[in-house]
Each structure stands twice: as C-alpha cells, then as structure tokens.
Amino acid sequence: MAVETRNWSYWRVLRDCRVWVLLAGDLVSNVGDGMIITALPLLTLRIHGGVPAPLAVAAVEASPYVLATVLAFTVGLTRLRIPPRALIIVDCLLRGGxxxxxxxxxxxxxxxxxxxxxxxxxGSVFRLVGMSARRLAVTAMAAPEGRLAANGLLGTSTSLAIYAIGPVAGGILAAGHNPGIALLVDGASLVLLLAAAIVVTPQAAGSVDGESIPRSGLRILRRVRVTARLLVVVFGFNLFYMPIEIALPLLVRGPLGGDAVSLGLIWAGFGVGALIGAVLTGLLRKLPEQRLPVLIITAWAAVVLLLTVAPSVPYAVAAFFVGG
Incomplete structure (x- = not known):
C-alpha cells in the first residue's frame, strides 16, 4: 500500500543545518550581487570618458553574461559535466577575487x-553555472518531500536579496562613497558561500535519488517539445527585458532627476513586488497554464510603457513594484 507523502514546510527544510548554511551563503552573496545592480551603472557613468553613456552601460551590463553563457550552453547541451560543489567553489574564488x-x-x-x-x-565565467549548481546542491541535500520548499526558499531569498535589499544598500553606498565599495563588498559577500560549499556541500551533490544528471540538455529539448518552446519564449522575454536594465539608470539620472538612492529604491520596488508574487504563486495554480505566461508577459509590457512616461521617482517605484 502506497503511503502518501506531503511536501515539507520551509521551517521543516531549515531543520537540516547543511541546507540552511548553504542557503545563508546564497542569501548573503545575492545581497552583494544586488548591490552592484545600482553601483555598476553609476560607476560606469563616472568613467565612460568619450564612449557614449548608453553604450558604456550596455557593455558593462552585458560583459558578465558573454563567456558565462557560452559555458552554460556547453555544460547544458553537451556531455560535459562538472560537480556542482566544484562549480560553486570556482565561481566564488574567481568572481570574488x-x-x-x-x-x-x-x-x-x-x-x-x-x-x-x-x-x-x-570574472563571471562560472556565474551562471555556479548559480545552477547552488540549486542542484540545495535540492540534492533536501529530502524528496522538501525539494519543493527548498526551491521556494531559493526563489524567495533571491527576490528579496538581489532586487529588494541589495539595490538599496548599493545605492546608499554609491551615494555616500565611491561606487567601487559596492564591488568590493560583493566580492567579500562570496566568502560565506565559499565556506558553505567547502564544509557542508557533499561531493555527490547534483544527483537525485541515486540517478545521474541527464547526459545532454539537447536530448531533453528533442524529447520534450514543450521545453524547446518554453526556451524560445524565455529567451525572447529576457532579450527584450535586458535593455530595461541599461535604460533605467539613464532614466533616473536624466528625466527623473534622481540619484543613486533613487535607483536603488526603484529596484527595491521591483524586488518587493517579485517577493509578493512568489508568495502568491500558489493562488495561480487553477488558472490556465498556457494563458498565464501570455498574461504575465503582456502585463510586464504594460508596466514598461508606464515607466517610459514616469513623471517622478515615486511613480517609477510604483510601476516597477507592479512589474515585479
């Protein structure tokens, strides 16, 4: 007779000290990453010289993803496999330094x-695969009943740290000091994650219930057609999302007449909205699964249009809150 299992709560998952130590390291490093969301564009605007400001900001924002994306595709679509623990350690050492x-x-x-x-x-070569490795490590350490909660904790802490706490802290540091201090703090924030990866992450993290990680992501795309279609949708959405990160600091420093703290507050609005959205995700389960992504993408497009006519920083904060 089969025994029905229930998904664990967040608190039940956090009883495992290994899990909460790794989650704590992930949270602290995400706060650091959130700080440079505001600090990097502001630093770029100080040093761009004769390069047009939009092109300079675009180059700085894109550079962490170029080689990182190449490596991520290489790992995901081929048979190359690197243990998640090793990926986390290398990413912390290289990017932190x-x-x-x-x-x-x-x-x-x-x-x-x-x-x-x-x-x-x-420095960001291992950033994308390192972030995926964190999720693999946490879910591998959690019991089967706790994997849903573990993923929820990762998503919630990411929204809170990267988009709510981090940007405000980065804006305050950039306004009161040189924006470079936020980069220094971000590098230091990876120390706790590095220690957690070395001490608590098992060597075999990444396999689930004794099963090996799928040999090729390309095989998954061929077998599960909806995965390929979703990949196209996600790629297109992010392709048109990223220009927002380039334009936002220019909008704040230009038409809105704001400062570093203003930019941080706008991103914090986004983070709080994303956090609320993550908490309320369970209420959307009864809605049509195929229509829901279309509705979300359409709503985000409307938010971007509202942002283009924002008359003030509070208006932009409210718009980004809804977008989040």
Missing part, C-alpha cells in the same frame, strides 16, 4: 572602462 580587485581599483580612482568590462567578462 575579481570583484574585490575591481572595487579596490575603483576606490583608488585607477579603473578604466576597458578594465571594468574585461574584469567582469573574465
């Missing part, structure tokens, strides 16, 4: 735009 070095250069007013772009390009 590079961010700290860039922060020190910026605080000494010795950084240039090419140095910043190249540093972010090289």
């Amino acid at each position: 590079v961010l700290a070095a860039l922060g020190l250069l910026a605080m000494a007013d010795a950084i240039t735009l090419p140095v910043l772009v190249c540093g972010l390009l090289i």
